[in-house]
Amino acid sequence: RFGIKQPYILSAATFGPQKNVPRFLEAFQLVRQNTPDLTLVLTGRTGRFPESISKDLLAGVAFTNYVSTEDLANLYASALLHVLPSVLEGFGLSILEAQYFGCPVATSNLGATAEVAGLSAALFDPWDTADIARVIASLVESPSERVRLRESGRQNLRRYSWRLAAEQFLQLPGEG
Numbered sequence: 001r002f003g004i005k006q007p008y009i010l011s012a013a014t015f016g017p018q019k020n021v022p023r024f025l026e027a028f029q030l031v032r033q034n035t036p037d038l039t040l041v042l043t044g045r046t047g048r049f050p051e052s053i054s055k056d057l058l059a060g061v062a063f064t065n066y067v068s069t070e071d072l073a074n075l076y077a078s079a080l081l082h083v084l085p086s087v088l089e090g091f092g093l094s095i096l097e098a099q100y101f102g103c104p105v106a107t108s109n110l111g112a113t114a115e116v117a118g119l120s121a122a123l124f125d126p127w128d129t130a131d132i133a134r135v136i137a138s139l140v141e142s143p144s145e146r147v148r149l150r151e152s153g154r155q156n157l158r159r160y161s162w163r164l165a166a167e168q169f170l171q172l173p174g175e176g
């Protein structure tokens with residue numbers, strides 16, 4: 001539907017400064033040196049974002065803009081992996097979305113993303129372009145590691161449910 005060719009990495013996020021997209025694009029170009037057929041798919045409303053980035057960093061990058069829930073599900077299900085390179089994240093819902101659709105995850109080792117992912121994602125230092133590239137390349141090159149992350153992602157999802165959240169909420173001590 002979007003004319004995206006396989007294999008591809010998906011990043012379902014917005015383009016604010018905390019999302020760390022310029023550094024992620026630099027890392028992606030490092031990975032593409034050894035995997036030139038690899039595509040990076042970025043979802044979300046881009047606004048003027050692509051205009052502010054060097055054309056060299058956009059080689060092999062596909063922007064989908066807004067996608068429907070159904071299209072996003074299909075993108076997750078067909079991606080080699082999902083990368084969330086944020087330096088600051090309130091929660092990291094896309095980690096759980098990716099895991100729900102069986103997509104391995106690589107994400108920042110900082111704050112909420114590391115906490116949400118637990119041991120079910122490959123973690124990298126989001127300030128270190130070489131580390132981001134190293135982790136992505138290792139997953140691209142290792143089908144067995146992607147399978148391991150897919151399986152551990154399914155386990156991780158068990159930590160998150162509306163029922164569990166409600167039960168934990170009801171166990172909180174009351175005020176006053």
